[in-house]
Amino acid sequence: MLSLLFLLLWTWTSSALIRVPLSRVPSIRTQLRAEGLLQAFLKDHSPDIFNRRFAQCFPPGTQSLKLGRSSEKIYNFMDAQYFGEISLGTPAQNFSVIFDTGSSDLWVPSSYCVSQACGTAHSKHALHRRFKAFESKTFHHDGRTFGIHYGSGHLLGVMGRDTLKIGDLTALNQEFGESVYEPGATFVTAKFDGVLGLGYASLAEILGNPVFDNMLAQKIVEEPIFSFYLTRKTSTSNPDGELLLGGKDEALFSGPINWLPVTAKGYWQIKMDSVAVQGVSSFCPRGCQAIVDTGTSLIAGPTNDILSLQQLIGATPTSIGEFLIDCARLSSLPHVTFILGGTEYTLTSEQYVRKETFGNKELCFSGFQAADIVSPEGPLWILGDVFLTEYYSIFDKGQDRVGFARAKHAIE
Secondary structure, rough: OOHHHHHHHHHHHEEEEEEEEEEEEOOOOHHHHHOOOOOHHHHOHHHHHHHHHHHHHOOOHHHOOOOOOHHHHHHHHHOOEEEEEEEOOOEEEEEEEEEOOOOOEEEEHHHHHOHHHHOOOOOOOOOOEEHHHHOOOOOOEEEEEEEEOOOOEEEEEEEEOOOOEEEEEEEEEEEEEEEEEEEOOHHHHOOOEEEEEEOHHHHHOOOOOOOHHHHHOOOOOOOOEEEEOOOOOOOOOOOEEEEEEEOOOOOHHEEEEEEEEEOOOOEEEEEEEEEEEEOOOOOOOOOOOEEEEOOOOOOEEHHHOOOOOOOOOOEEEOOOOEEEEEEEHHOOOEEEEEEEEEEEEEHHHHHHHHEEEOEEEEEEOOEEOOOOOOOOOOOOEOOOOOHOOEEEEEEOOOEEEEEEEEEEOOOO
């Protein structure tokens, strides 16, 4: 009996439920627009131009250079907003990372990085923290190189293994990438240092276990589940969101959880029944595929569908492919409903419109964006933070499913 009690106590103390506070910052797209640089950036950083310019720099056979892989990732960085803190090495070196369900790699800038994006103490840009392998007693050099093509930015780096800490949770021998070359203004503008991917291993460019897989293998989380709670952009709450590793928090959502099976283990990909505007089924009436992506703030879909949707909500295009809405008309705009597993998830105009202020003027942008992402199952939609702010999301690696429930937000 005593040994059983000891075993139960050891099991309980050796795994943990870890809360990771998330901070929200203006997206790269918002920052570039405020500086008057967005139009030039989008012209110079389209995926086809970057492919021609930098493809030869990457190791042969780099998976992410294949058609369809980079077109989704361009939205990750242009519109990523929520990030949190991790540490690598012994003693710990701290980094801010995007916790991204739309990718599977962990990378941070290297102390050997030669790009402007890594910053220097004398540069006018914010200094990105850089990993110093030579200062870590637990670092293991790998020797292999990797390349990641993000559409709006590319990475070239080397692989290594070291101790990863997230809150009070410690994962040993975590594979990660040290980026040594980051061309493009995306990473210069970014407020975060790196990315921690939470997708499936098949999506990874860096060989070895992705972070959450490594945690499961080392049995350091209570359940094979992680969940996201994102606050509204007008919220004054602190923190701006939360990633819960090892479970879910029922205090943060209401009503039942609607579980949807993962249909392809790369992204967190699920089947979407249809998309309705003001109660009328308008898009993918016979069902389509969607990915649940915490790394982008937008909801994206096939170009033809999104252009029709923009018309239905009264959005007008700008010269750089964004869509503006008259802020005075928000109360009269239709609801947009996503039907998933037979359950309706409705967004009002206040929820799918992004408001940005320039000087004393407020602009309203559509939260929908065109993105033609190729997959064997057909074109993909992206359910980004515009959707995930309203619905608490649970990612169950044990049963390969995604759960949604209505998020509880403070009355504002």
